[in-house]
Amino acid sequence: MKKEFNIIAKLIEKNSKVLDVGCGDGELMKYIDENITTNIRGLEISKNNVQKCIEKGLTVIEGNAEKDLQQFPKSSFDYVILSQTLQAFLDPERVIDELLRIGKKAIVTIPNFGYWKVRIHLLLQGTMPVTKNLPNEWYDTPNLHMCTIKDFVNFCNKKKIKINSSKLNIKNIFSELGIFLIEK
Amino acid sequence: MNNIKKVKQIIIDKPLKLDCGKTISNFPLAYETYGKLNDKKDNAILAFHALTGDQFASGINPVTNKEGWWNYLLGPGKAIDTNKYFVICANVIGGCMGSYGPSSINPETNKPFGTNFPVITINDMVNAQYHLLKFFKIEKLFSVIGGSMGGMQVLQFVSNFPNKSHTAIPIACTASHSAQNIALNELGRQSIMADHNWSNGFYEENQKLPDKGLAVARMAAHITYLSKKGLQEKFGRKLQERDDLKFSFDADFQIESYLRYQGSVFVDRFDANSYLYITRAMDYFDLIKQFDGNLSKAFEKSKTSFFIISFTSDWLYPTSENREIVIALNAIGKNVGFAEITSDKGHDSFLLDVPDFLNTIKNFLKNSYIKLNEKRI
Structure with missing residues (x-):
């Protein structure tokens, strides 16, 4: 986890204004708050996690990313982070549009369904992959829209969203996680 | 007081x-x-x-x-x-x-x-x-x-x-x-004003207080401070110190007795006119x-x-x-x-x-x- 935080944090400029959408228990926010910028707040749907964020002294708004992003005006944040929750939304395309409306830039991370272990699991076992990043069974997973790194890059290209896609085929096999900095 | x-x-x-x-x-x-x-x-x-x-x-x-x-x-x-x-x-x-x-x-x-x-x-x-x-x-x-x-x-x-x-x-x-909250406050105010003792608000001169009206206002308001589930869990249809219904208008149910009690203790500590003025302030907000x-x-x-x-x-x-x-x-x-x-x-x-x-x-x-x-x- 720390490694992911580190990579995300390096993408953020010092003292910029940040929103962490689906901020969970606030671990990433706390890391950014302590190391990069204190001008950070989170949006979180789970009441339990909201309490954990408050305990950590973080600014958190209880809410649903699919409904509650519209209250933020255009470009109100320098960065909007969406860490490993894109695949759980009913309408991920709309969420991405909203992220890029309220943020000048967005940082999106996805569990990569193209990771070699996932591919081998499906190839050899013939059942839906269960890994560290994808711990649920097919029937109880919150993940509605799984994609690969390549899928996400193609999606951004199609929508004319700026995204770094170097060494795409290699990353699509060897990365458990895709971390992207995107902008309109 | x-x-x-x-x-x-x-x-x-x-x-x-x-x-x-x-x-x-x-x-x-x-x-x-x-x-x-x-x-x-x-x-x-x-x-x-x-x-x-x-x-x-x-x-x-x-x-x-x-x-x-x-x-x-x-x-x-x-x-x-x-x-x-x-x-x-x-x-x-x-x-x-x-x-x-x-x-x-x-x-x-x-x-x-x-x-x-x-x-x-x-x-x-x-x-x-x-x-x-x-x-x-x-x-x-x-x-x-x-x-x-x-x-x-x-x-x-x-x-x-x-x-x-x-x-x-x-x-x-x-x-x-909200309209609902103004309506509920108006219910309370009308209850006070309907009490004969209220005397257009100059009851202190008569030494008779509009306690009944104020108590009913409090009872009605008290219900709005609770939830249906909370009421059901706490009181349900439990009877008040009796084994069966009495076929009268006594407080048969615990919830009735509870509300009557809430009303009666409230009038000892609160002024009816203050209730009118403060609810009005809320409505105007x-x-x-x-x-x-x-x-x-x-x-x-x-x-x-x-x-x-x-x-x-x-x-x-x-x-x-x-x-x-x-x-x-x-x-x-x-x-x-x-x-x-x-x-x-x-x-x-x-x-x-x-x-x-x-x-x-x-x-x-x-x-x-x-x-x-x-x-x-």
Whole structure:
């Protein structure tokens, strides 16, 4: 986890204004708050996690990313982070549009369904992959829209969203996680 | 209310122009404090009470000899820790615990004002309480906090005095009193006015109080402070000290007996005219209208960090109305946190032992105070 935080944090400029959408228990926010910028707040749907964020002294708004992003005006944040929750939304395309409306830039991370272990699991076992990043069974997973790194890059290209896609085929096999900095 | 002389008061000599157009001056504002103001004077919290509250938020109320209304939240070692913070709480004007209100003596007649007292608003209440900052020589409060009508006062305070509090915690409230809430308040007022003893508000002269009307008003209001689930779980159809129905209009059911009791104890501590005046102030509260339909404008000049709290089973000031305040603040990029606390206890949750609620306040204050000392807020 720390490694992911580190990579995300390096993408953020010092003292910029940040929103962490689906901020969970606030671990990433706390890391950014302590190391990069204190001008950070989170949006979180789970009441339990909201309490954990408050305990950590973080600014958190209880809410649903699919409904509650519209209250933020255009470009109100320098960065909007969406860490490993894109695949759980009913309408991920709309969420991405909203992220890029309220943020000048967005940082999106996805569990990569193209990771070699996932591919081998499906190839050899013939059942839906269960890994560290994808711990649920097919029937109880919150993940509605799984994609690969390549899928996400193609999606951004199609929508004319700026995204770094170097060494795409290699990353699509060897990365458990895709971390992207995107902008309109 | 024979012990009313025991209360602390400041006399506000500066004239205060009320929203109704009248001006009042040299009037008393009753208050109580908890904890100690530190040397830096940066640990002061102004707590606002709700409709039937008073300045005795914690400890034992010396007038009623009952526990303070915010005893779960406020006191040494509690969520608002009075070992650490200095808490001021005032009785609102229009009230009946020592502040200027309809039961105050009109110097022109030497009798209580009754309904000759001017109609007051939330804005008037807040403007009167602002004088407490000068009285205690506090440049900037650490926090303003309150639930229900207390929350409305928090919103109005921050709007009127944008630079006078580092943090603000409006709880279970609204920026604009809804039609349903006006209707429920009107029910209470009509119940008081329908009592013959009310005598157009000049009952003190007759020595007969409109207790029945006030008790019914309280019973009706009390139902709105609870939730259907909470009522069902606590009372269900349980009978009151009897094995079967009596086929009469006695209190057969426990819930009836409970409400009658709530009504009867209320009249011993509250003035009927104050009930009329304060409910009216709530009904007139519309911060959205004050700012021409744009609530965000109410907070534009403010640098305050907000934390807004609602409760799942509160149907009087539901989450949606609290969230409107969050939305207005986010629309202008203000620092705001929000939590909806799970509770079956209805609107009353903000007065009760609801652990997530108490923890939220405790943690928000604790962490805000750390940030304040690091000059981060």
